[in-house]
Amino acid sequence: MKNWPLWEIFVRSKQGLSHKHVGSLHAADAEMAMQNARDVYTRRMEGVSIWVVESVHVTASDPDEKESMFDPANDKVYRHPTFYDVPDGVTHI
Amino acid sequence: MEAHLEKRFQDKIDQEIKIEPKDWMPEKYRKTLVRQISQHAHSEIVGMLPEGNWITRAPSLKRKLGLLAKVQDEAGHGLYLYAAAETLGVERADLVADLHSGKAKYSSIFNYPTMTWADIGAIGWLVDGAAIMNQVPLCRCSYGPYARAMVRVCKEESFHQRQGFEIMMTLCNGTTEQKEMAQDALNRWWWPSLMMFGPNDDESPNSKQSMAWKIKRFSNDDLRQKFVDVTVEQAKHLGINIPDPDLNWNEETQHYDFGEIDWEEFWNVVKGNGPCNKARLDARNKAHDEGAWVREAAVAYAEKKRKRKEKVA
Amino acid sequence: MELKIKYLLQIADNAMIIGHRLSEWCGHGPILEQDIAMTNIALDHLGLARNLYQYCARLEGGGKTEDDYPYKRDVRKWRNLLLCEQDNGDFGKTITRQFLYDTFNLQFLTALQDSHDEHLAAIAAKSLKETTYHLQYSGDWMIRLGDGTEESHDRIQKSVNDLWMYADESFLESEADRWALNEKIGVDLNALKLPTQNNRTEILKEATLQIPESGWTQQGGKEGKHSEQLGYILSDLQFLQRAYPNSVW
Secondary structure (H helix, E strand, O other): OOOOOEEEEEEEOOOOOOEEEEEEEEOOOHHHHHHHHHHHHOOOOOOOEEEEEEHHHOOOOOHHHHHHHHHHHHHOHHHOHHHOOOOOOOOOO | OHHHHHHHHHHHHHOOOOEOOOOOOOHHHHHHHHHHHHHHHHHHHHHHHHHHOOOOOOOOHHHHHHHHHHHHHHHHHHHHHHHHHHOOOOOHHHHHHHHHHOOOOOOHHHHOOOOOHHHHHHHHHHHHHHHHHHHHHHHHOOEHHHHHHHHHHHHHHHHHHHHHHHHHHHHHOOOHHHHHHHHHHHHHHHHHHHHOOOOOHHHOOOHHHHHHOOOOOOOHHHHHHHHHHHHHHHHHHHOOOOOOOOOEEEOOOOEEEOOOOOHHHHHHHHHHHOOOHHHHHHHHHHHHHHHHHHHHHHHHHHHHHHHHHHHHO | OHHHHHHHHHHHHHHHHHHHHHHOOOOOOOOHHHHHHHHHHHHHHHHHHHHHHHHHHHHHOOOOOOOHHHHHOOHHHOOOOHHHHOOOOOHHHHHHHHHHHHHHHHHHHHHHOOOOOHHHHHHHHHHHHHHHHHHHHHHHHHHHHHOOOHHHHHHHHHHHHHHHHHOOHHHOOOHHHHHHHHOOOOOOHHHHHHHHHHHHHHHHHHOOOOOOOOOOOOOOHHHOOOOOHHHHHHHHHOHHHHHOOOOOO
């Protein structure tokens, strides 16, 4: 094997926030990926929690299907609160 | 079909919509990016060597920690950039092999020697200064993963130039010998730093396409001019002289005029005739070759562990 | 006071020299990710050394600075363990050196947190967090290399054999150790021996490595009797301070 496998790294920057993709790195196994992620991506106190996922295990949506995947959500305005009228003076809603 | 896709691609770029890894892109766009991003990554990695030279000889605890952290950052930057290149369907191992065989290029500046401690100051101040000029616009590059990597790089890079300037400042405020050391370093690093922006615009055939694709946002000469304008003022603060007799403020253009760059030297260093080209590649190859058994062992162990796990399950 | 400084220097010099050795790897590691990891560990050690040298300078007063200790003492005044100054060798030798040191250091710093010198106890507590990670790193690599390929197994076994005679110098008491223990500033080294050795044995076993028979222990570091290697480290480390004395950097 010429390359160690590639891993995707997700970091929670502080309690209360979601993990966010920050980049990737190479490691021979999950433990090493975790240590490397800590050394590479949290050197400046960027995180409080890390996820590592081997890149081959990520299934991504196909950009060619972007329109059929995501455009249909475009006209579903009734999913957003501003679609509904509330009379003036009604509060806490 | 291809023409249609290409038009849609260019429309997206014109509307400042980022291109992401799996999106359709012209093969030439992909190749240009792979070349540029990997060269950039190689430069970070080779760039560790001239400065790394002085880690064991840094003159104080503060300087040692600062330099070590800086050179480590460069390893990190190389890593982010290789990862960005890998989203384009290449593997780091192949890119690195091209570097080691001498096929791939990296920034020529790192083929000059660091002879004195002041060179560490000059590199931070000038070389990182020039790099930042080049890199800040790349944060808005049309290719998403490259742009995101550059945001990270630029965030971390900001302490590098300050550190370099502070080293120069300390030397310039020090003894006569120290100030001479600083001037000597400026003399040697000034012209190579100007060369970092690449050939003049009319000699840079790929630039036009890169600008249209928004991989590049400013021309080589524009960035070089900007660098000269800000750096001349910084040199005045240090009280040392830019080694260019033709350097003059031009009232009309509101920029500094400066002398002709020795392009013969530039092309020679690019082609491998710089003072340290061979030493740099030798050092990279040595580290890689001597690390082979370690990389193999880690793979073998991971494999054993996986099999044991399967057995238990 | 003199013994207290000696005691602090024992700890500081270990961190300084092993950190310096690790810093030699920067730019030359077996793979980018490991280059970054080793440098992080080097920075931890050098940071600890700096904290302790600052403390020494404050205690001694008289215009002493943190840099006086690493940059202006000759070999015979250094108090680090011989283990720390051993050359990097291949990656496996560096990992072995680190592993032997980390296993000791983990126990040492754990105990040092209870020092009656509050400042020292606080430094130990901070450093212990770092050391816990260092040992995880070096221990994992001992196992990977020991239980990896035949080549890696043989290489790391040789490093273990070569460095074994430096493994236990840390438990030998110097005059400063005895004084510090007496004053409740220091640590009872004898009590650290068993947990350290158990920890080592456990990991070496998992790494499928032979534990060398305990034999002769090299000693002298704490009293300033060093190998030839330290002098070469210092000629790099101290070059600028020696070539341009009384300069500010």
